[in-house]
Amino acid sequence: MDQGQSSSAADQGVTVTESLVTEMAQRLRTPAPEVDASVVCLISWAGSDGFDRRDYEPANVRIGPFHRDPSHPTENEKKDALHHLLPHDDEQGRADDLNHYLDEMARVVPRARGCYSRWFSTIDTEEFKCMLLVDGCFLHSRFVPSRAAPAPVNDDISVDRDIVFLLENQLPFFVLVEVQKLITADAEDNYSVVVDNVLGRIQALVRLNEYSAVTVPRPTTPPCHLLHLLHMYFRPTSLPLNDAPAIPRTRSAVAAAPTPSSQPAQIPMLPLRNNQGAAANGNGAANEVIPPPPGAPVRQTRWRAATYYHTAGVRFMERKVGSGDGEARSILDVERRGDWLHIPILAVDNNTFRMLRNMVALEQNSPQLRSSHVTAYCLFMSQLASTKEDVELLVAKGVIVHLLHSADDVAANLAGLCDGVVLDAYNPDLCYLRAEHAALEEVCRDGWKKSKAWLRHTKCNNYLMGLAVLAGAGLFFCTVEQSVFAALSYFQGKK
DSSP: OHHHHHHHHHHHHHHHHHHHHHHHHHHHHSOOOOOOTTOSSOBOOOSOTTSOOGGGSOSSOOOSSTTOOTTSTHHHHHHHHHHHHOOOOSHHHHHHHHHHHHHHHHHHHHHHHTTBSSOOTTSOHHHHHHHHHHHHHHHHHHHSOOSSOSSOOOOOHHHHIIIIIOGGGOOOHHHHHHHHHHHOOOOSOHHHHHHHHHHHHHHHHHHHTTSBOOOOOOOSSOOSSHHHHHHTTOOOTTSOOOSOOOOOOOHHHHHHSOBTTBOOTTSOBOOOSOOOSGGGTTOHHHHOOOOOOTTOOOOOOOOOOHHHHHHHTOEEEEEOBSSSTTOBSBTTOOEEETTEEEEEOEEEOHHHHHHHHHHHHHHHTOGGGOOOHHHHHHHHHHHHSOSHHHHHHHHHTTSEEEOSSOHHHHHHHHHTTTTTOOOBTTOGGGOTTHHHHHHHHHHHTOHHHHHHHHHHHHTOSSHHHHHHHHHHHHHHHHHHHHHHHHHHHHHHHHO
């Protein structure tokens, strides 16, 4: 019996070995697909298996190959959108239209594959072109008016959240333009029609939640996908909008691009794993670093906690997001004015963290985008408000307005915004808030300002106590003055 079992195990081992050898030989014969070097930001895997992936996965609508599921209930809804876009009314005409659409989509399959960080070799060309057509028609129906749907469907914020906010749940933008070409016989600019309608919808979405009041002009270079277009609305006012940041990339450069699971060891990075603890509490030891040698680039240290800044003399002021004078154009427009830190109001709900985390993932996976502004903002907020006390302080100042269960929930979500993030602490171009950080550090080191803050917070924390302190100070100076004059009179009398 033992000999039979040993023989069977040996045969299975040989079979597995032969299968592996055959598979590796096939891979060696098949060249690896090239990544499209013209794509500014690839549609890629956003989260890491070591972190909570709920904010990266679609809840209702699955778009593209990452989360493709032909048996998902919304597939019928997506096919209905395709059915409504077929121009003919009779069955034979619709069949001909469908075959024509599929043939046209088959031509763009290689280009579409190049827009993803993976080739998805398990999905053959037939399946891929069907996916592009069905998903593309569904997205088109949500944004662009057509003969079948004069008013695009926009009745479900959860659908918009899935198709706009999620990096893994994207379709190349040019697919929507291809759908527009298929369903219209006009010679007008199909790209302009699609991008203008999408921009209008995204602008309404970000203004509804007061995330941004930026007006994004029509990009001269087509965006890569919907999240890329959303990202254009989140840019500090001090920096110009550049909608064509692509740089030439070789295949080796693409392979060497950093991912969430591969951190370049040669660049000192900020300790972003777990923003809570001593480093986030604002104590001096957490920010002490060895002075760099002369001529070396200055390394930005961690932001201190809001409660620490508050006790050190920094005052917080909410800043409305809008298009008026003095208003912030987006939540990224943090500004220091003297000892006051003006922070745009952040309306917090569950969609807020989903949106921010996916834009951080977009920047992390797209070094050629040459933008880390959202990452820098999230780093700032995650370290500023990582505890319940910090959040309560910012809520009292009007900086944070939240709809979550408690301040603890807000703090936990903010603290986790940058978990697993890689950021070059020495590159000033990747952190637009460096000047604010340096100025706040000066305030924290000013002993006189700390004393004034202590007096303001402990002795003058309301109007009555303030008046009492002023009256006491006045009485003290009057007493001193009386004593001085009495002493002078005494000495003059002796003379």
